[in-house]
Amino acid sequence: MGKGKSGDYFIDVLIGLHKGNGELSIDRETVKAAFQDAIGAGTGTSAGLLSWAMTELIKHPDIMKKVQDEVQGIVGERQCMTDEDYEKMDYVRAVLKETLRLHPTVPLTLRETTESFTLRGYEIPAGAFLWVNFWAIHRDPTNWDEPENFKPERFLTSSGEYQGYFPFGFGRRICPGMSFAYATTERVLANLVHKFEWQLPNGMKPKDMDVSEKVDTMTLERKVPLMLMAKKRFA
Template structure:
């Protein structure tokens, strides 16, 4: 019976691994591309950065990301406005008092990361998509998304922060940079602006799928 319970435990983990490891990254890329379509000047600036660092003779690689601070800033700004984990669930282990509130032990707590990322007390023009807020004067990307700054918590913080943070950032940044480098993106049906309505769900999906047409800028196959 004990072995069976262990087996069931691992079976239950598989859907969590696949859902958390694929759905969230795909949604983040979709939100980022939506914002770039709605802000062509930001798309142009990101493409110019990629062209200056990578060139047009090869496909952008994960090793290039460290030299693409503006692309990193775009991903951070996407995670600020559209965190794939809009609510973080925690449970208090002991009685404590925070800001005058008495919280008993074993209390279920919900941290609204979506609201934190849009809080005007911490962000200037919080509803504006502005990646430059994450870039300092020397051009380097600032503010970490790994839970070191409590007004930016897309992956949570502390010992129970998302274990897949590094993988997620690598996947999202590498995928988005290749999509920017190789294609121009046009909305289908003559639509000019992407709809940014949010849908219900634990991972903050779009209310309506992003349907767009890739226009080849660089052919990625010869580059491979």
């Protein structure tokens, strides 16, 4: 690893490695590829998560009200939120976790077996490539109570990691951006629901929304983009 100072930006570390600051050295193409991967994986996925979270909140106005009440109880009518404010927003965090359960950003992942084994009567050889279906695991009724229902409260008492919850993968290949994703989306969602009232355009009702899913380059997205109208909550 490069010997970057604490607080260095990601691009600083990559450039340091390119210049040979440390035991590892990488070329310019690798710097470019790593940076593009980080930007691509950290923006589109977060935007998709927020789109699904707002979709579920519009579908469930009672849950939207709970989120707004929690944020307003912590922030009041202040325009700016602090890190200490976000740390107290347990229900906002639960809404995002439940959104990831129902709509995992990456619904499928590929794994290669390192040794042979038997799974439900099937002989799986070493070196086989297996698809892991997180979407199905997250909706398995043996692991979840009312799996098709949007219930953020389930994450107020349990993290879910031990009952089949893998929105960021698992093991050594778990997504390194997990903490970043939670931190950024919590902040955006809290501000969206606190500062604005949201409604569907042209008198549309939540039951009329097309919430069909599609997989675009491995990420789960809405087939029809979400369109909402915003009205400021505070003068």
